Amino acid sequence: MASSLNDLYKHKIKTAEELREILGPYPREKKVIMCHGVFDVVHPGHVRHFIYAKSKADILVASLTADKHITKGKFRPHVPEDLRALNLAAFELIDYVLVDHEDKPLKNMAYLQPDFFAKGYEYVSGGLPQKTQEEADILSEYGGEMIFTPGDIVYSSSSLINLAPPSIKTEKLMTLMEKNELTFDGLRDALKKMAGLKVHVVGDTIVDSYTQTAMIGGQTKTPTMSVHYEGRTDYIGGAGVVAKHLRAAGADVTFTTVLGDDQFKNFVIDGLTEFGVECHAVIDRTRPTTNKNAIVAGGYRLLKIDTLDNNSINDEILTEITDRVAKTSCDALVYSDFRHGIFNKRTIPAFLKAVPENVFKVADSQVASRWGNITEFKGFDLITPNEREARFALADQDSGIRPLASSLYDASQCKTLILKLGDRGVLTCTNNEHEDSESFFVVDSFVDRVVDAVGSGDALLSYATLSMIATGSSVIATILGSMAAAAECEVDGNFPITPEDVLKQIDRAQRFVDFDHSGHGQD
Template sequence: MKHVLVIGVFNVLHPGHIRMLRFARECGDHLTVAVQSNKTSPQTIHVDEKLRLDGVLSNIYVDKAFITEKSVEELVQSLKPNILVKGREYENRENPEEILLQEYGGELLFDSGKASFSSLDLLEKEFQADAGYHIKLPYKYMERHGIDSSQLDSYLNKVSELKIAVIGDLIMDEYIICDPLGMSQEDPTIVVTPIDQQLFIGGAGIVAAHAAGLGARVNLISVTGNDQMHDQAVEILTQADVNINLINDEHRPTTLKQRYRSKGKTLLRVSHLHQSDINQKLQDQLIEQLEKIIGDIDLLVFSDFNYGCLPDAVIKKMTEMAKNHQIYIVADSQSSSQIGDVSRYKDISLLTPTEREARIALYDHNSGLVVLAEKLRQKSNVKNILLKLGEEGVLIHAGNNKSSEEPFLTDRISALNNSPKDVSGAGDSMLITSAMILCIGGSIWDAALFGSVAAALQIGRLGNKPLKLQELQVAVKI
């Protein structure tokens, strides 16, 4: 009987593994697989050894499998297989066990399968950014508003001159990639096992990171807990070149949102947060932080998730301060439930609600989109509204100071990315990019175009990753 041995980690039993196991089994009469233990290579192991062993044993080509802490050489010496099969990637490397095999007539063969990826490739594929190849520019919209490539070029060259303050709820987003195990036998529950996880900055944090990635000088002012997520946020924001002004609240955690995903879909979201308003002392500290930099900023951005960081009194005071210094003001107030009122941001230059957020603020579930946007514009006395419509794109609603007969102007941009990967974070990228274009002198039509392109880039990848100026330049084909 010819014995064949395969040794590996087997995080996820993917098609490449199956082809190799089939090849190995065809090389002999009995296939043994040694699964490396958790202690062997902790940097590359993402699944517990028992689960990895179960996965290997479930394969029809495997006759025997076990967990081992031994090296390849030790296993060859103890088991003395007739054939040792390794992946093709090892063919041009040094394989010291080959000498041991030759001593007793054993062979070293390399997998002839054509799969060229590993378990880690499968795990990391979720987090790879889409390069924007699915973005389709709205050329007819650009023609209607006289937008050409030379204008786009000049705007992008100016955004790095901006000095920005972002104020609002900082959020940490954790993506937990899972392998489905099946349905529970006790109750109708889907059972998964975590394979990998990755942390991203979210909320006001990603708004600030986007602005810094586009070249602006950015200050972030927010409230966090005194915990590990705070430390993680500081590390990510520092790498993004954001000036950090975080105030600790001992009575609340840093907001953490966890997304459990499998096969490219989100199975479950878990939020760890407090939604009560911060106390008066913390409110005063937030205002003091803005007072320190108010004379040296061009743009004030409110990134409000209604988790208590921005009570009405803070918004009112900060808005007054910014107006006294003739600073451009924009806001986004997100409502995950019935909580939140975007109309509390008044007398500002840009508001970017979703249709649902606008309807909640106005208690209006019947009006058409244009009427809805105009009602919100009048209630808030805001100059411009970008009404986000999800997969239908964005409605641009602008006040028209040139004509009393036509008090507002409206247009729409369809969604520019027809292959979205993760829609979370689209609104944040639209908010900051459109605000920056407005602040440097662009029209609302220019701003909406850039905001839509930024959102299209963001939804083409998994997780919040700071935009880069070069990405926008490539996307608009400058």
């Protein structure tokens, strides 16, 4: 990656200890004024605030609240703390920037003892709020002074973000990659390392069918639609398409599943075998192969007909599958749970016990409209639920995304959590030190135009899994997984994503970054 303009400003971002050494003790010859806020979006009101503050002292210190203490809205902050700090450091009139890891600025105020602390006019126009009084009390203890900047116009960052969230996905990506010393060539190298890795996928196969029709009309006496049958197309879905994604990425894939003794049995086995997946299907004559048939007319889904049996597999089948799990040599084991009989409270303990030693363990529980809980797969190396599945697992519909991810990480006892947030991208949690900002990072969606989001989670899971085995980097895994998901979203249907598809995403992201470095901005 080319040298970033960010390097010009990083020297202004300091710790509290560094600032105390630079500023010296109070009273001092050069006056210091301090501002504090979230600064999720720096708007004209903030600029006026900074200009007025700098006019009152020699040195302006801008302090910002760390990500972990921001609770405005489920998806805030919109801009991560590292990038918010760089945004402030880029202002010429701001001398130093401090990321405050406390929930209030009181501790750093007492530690640094600025001559002045600047507040916006809105904090005094209706009487002094309790929090502002606490700040004033700290200042009075050593002789500092509170200054209120003029504010005939008050701007709200929250209002601006809710009105039109700024598109800063390139800036976020650049900041994350630079922080972890990653390059685009490094991402390309990671793709090459995936070839030949051995993965065992165990899970529910779904045959997804699309029956195309044309609307004829309806009955006059009853509310019955009439359509003309035009054709039907069947696709291998569920855990089967996860196996295909992994194979398309270059892995050697073994797939173990349960199928019925029906027309779809050979369709699944032959289709996977032709694709290069080693398929081991246990045939259960008491249940059908799961089939979900969408009736489509004029591009609209009129109806979906499900043929399935969600009852648990019997003990004989459970033993046959767990024996295969225990005996199959692989680099990674993926439990792909769609709650169609293989995984449930009765069987999961046996599946956990069967996992071979020193195997990278991955779980994905796509519950949709059924009962399922990702936290039942405890102690796994990687889990990739979406927000709805996380809230379902924790019975939590209210928490913000970071607290939700923290709770799920702890409940599942996993090593890496990639929480899928739809068009907002993903949030990754890598350790249980949730008060530490290093525990989380966000990667925005790389999708330019959504054609069909079906299967994007399967693509993410596959490329994230192989990336983790190949590199051990959760950052690379999240970026490449997100790029694979974007490639899937931009095609119609759940088609296996190839390394060439991901390389196109890498090339596109690099073009955006290089464009920014050329001195131009994005629209």
